[in-house]
């Protein structure tokens with residue numbers, strides 16, 4: 001397997017089908033050759049253009065001169081008692097992000113990152129404390145999937161992908177859309193659109209643009225509060241897109257048949273977990289086709305928030321079920337190995353980063 005990252009060449013991973021078509025047309029090669037190259041790279045896992053024997057020598061040589069293959073480097077693996085594995089991924093500039101592989105009986109899910117840090121400053125999230133360092137490229141986003149899959153046994157390979165790691169995916173819009181296109185393309189990574197979920201804190205303008213991409217990818221909306229004052233405090237983006245604006249966007253969002261939005265609601269003791277919160281939440285979501293994931297907060301040392309009691313979580317869930325919602329309690333995964341969003345990378349960063357460099361919105 002040949003991996004030769006050269007500064008002057010471009011990473012083949014992350015190069016879109018459209019960009020490659022354009023390049024091939026410029027080079028005077030037939031458009032169908034793009035699919036042949038994709039098949040070698042994404043289906044046969046070849047990293048050597050010279051081994052792609054159904055391509056002409058001149059095309060192989062053009063490709064070798066133009067592209068290299070580079071993946072994020074797995075710097076650390078941490079195994080949880082629940083079977084999950086947290087990967088600390090090193091990018092080519094030394095930045096680190098995390099990806100979490102979570103097995104269950106029916107699926108193997110990878111949670112991946114889209115930014116180094118995040119600028120949205122949600123007060124319950126450890127990634128926010130890093131500030132935004134930079135956006136990931138499409139290659140670095142799909143590279144997490146490829147790098148993890150390459151080291152897993154066949155029966156453990158990733159079936160589902162959630163964009164819920166470090167960063168706000170829609171705040172890194174172009175590279176995330178390019179990565180999604182490669183992920184769901186039958187010629188490339190072949191992940192079913194039903195098995196990919198993109199989480200957002202509710203960037204309404206970007207959600208409107210995203211619906212026009214015709215990707216048929218499910219969105220998960222991180223709501224986390226039943227009134228604007230609480231959501232302003234938890235998620236400052238609410239001051240720009242308050243709950244009524246977000247809900248209006250969801251109601252108008254076109255969905256394919258049998259599809260629903262996912263509403264994520266992190267339960268924080270004494271903040272957003274009361275009976276009145278459950279009632280207000282049910283009112284907001286009355287006409288929104290959705291399922292609700294209730295996530296008891298996964299506490300971390302520096303946090304001012306605490307998880308609610310199990311009894312409180314169940315009462316909250318029961319109320320929603322009584323109101324005919326599909327409401328699930330999502331078990332925190334990998335809690336023994338720093339399970340909250342960004343914790344592993346934040347812990348690593350605290351060793352190397354100047355805390356004064358944190359971006360505050």
Ligand code: SF4
Pocket residue numbers: 118119120121122125126127128165166167168201341
């Ligand atoms: S919860 Fe998500 S959007 Fe909010 S700061 Fe953390 S990573 Fe960013």
